[in-house]
Amino acid sequence: MSKIKFKSRALIYPLPAVLVGSMVNGKPNYETLGDCGVLSVSPAVICISSHKSHYTNRGIHAHGNFSVNIPSADMVIPTDYCGLVSGRKTDKSAVFETFFGEQTTIPMIKECPINLACEVIEKLAVYNMEVFVGKVLETYVNQECCTDGKPDTEKINPLIYCMDGRYWALGSVVGKAFHDGKKYG
Numbered sequence: 001m002s003k004i005k006f007k008s009r010a011l012i013y014p015l016p017a018v019l020v021g022s023m024v025n026g027k028p029n030y031e032t033l034g035d036c037g038v039l040s041v042s043p044a045v046i047c048i049s050s051h052k053s054h055y056t057n058r059g060i061h062a063h064g065n066f067s068v069n070i071p072s073a074d075m076v077i078p079t080d081y082c083g084l085v086s087g088r089k090t091d092k093s094a095v096f097e098t099f100f101g102e103q104t105t106i107p108m109i110k111e112c113p114i115n116l117a118c119e120v121i122e123k124l125a126v127y128n129m130e131v132f133v134g135k136v137l138e139t140y141v142n143q144e145c146c147t148d149g150k151p152d153t154e155k156i157n158p159l160i161y162c163m164d165g166r167y168w169a170l171g172s173v174v175g176k177a178f179h180d181g182k183k184y185g
């Protein structure tokens with residue numbers, strides 16, 4: 001098997017595209033991020049990496065919290081829009097319908113099937129990026145995206161961001177986690 005060596009690239013894609021929300025100057029602002037990861041499943045802790053110049057970061061610093069919203073594959077246009085324009089120049093507060101959970105400073109997106117309200121527990125500067133580590137305080141899933149009371153991946157149909165600069169939808173199921181490895185050998 002021959003390999004092509006590339007210069008250093010963080011090729012850990014595909015990743016779900018997420019919309020990160022914060023309250024800036026009294027209004028919800030949403031930005032699109034590919035760089036969002038899970039740090040701990042239980043307790044639920046995630047991280048996001050957002051350029052220090054971004055308008056959304058101002059609200060995160062001001063309130064010490066943010067939301068992560070998972071758009072579905074049919075939300076390409078408004079999701080991409082929030083990654084093309086900055087709240088510094090354009091008011092993005094009406095792009096989506098905002099709702100609040102228990103915290104009035106964490107705006108979340110009604111149209112997104114999954115919403116996480118997070119409290120910042122760590123901040124890290126990585127070159128020009130600000131990494132916010134968020135403890136998940138509240139998790140919401142649209143009722144119609146659940147089957148037997150559990151989040152249903154097919155119904156959620158998350159929008160996927162890939163290294164080819166395109167958005168994708170999920171493909172088919174190819175295995176069962178913590179199970180199929182038992183067939184090894």
Ligand SMILES: Cc1cc2nc3c(=O)[nH]c(=O)nc-3n(C[C@H](O)[C@H](O)[C@H](O)COP(=O)(O)O)c2cc1C
Nearest residue numbers: 031032033034035050051054055056083085086087
């Ligand atoms: C698909 C996509 C993925 C993006 N991923 C990131 C990312 O991981 N980190 C980041 O800092 N900016 C990312 N951006 C760029 C921001 O979304 C963009 O700069 C946005 O305008 C910032 O908005 P704000 O200034 O209102 O916060 C991404 C944009 C798109 C379209």
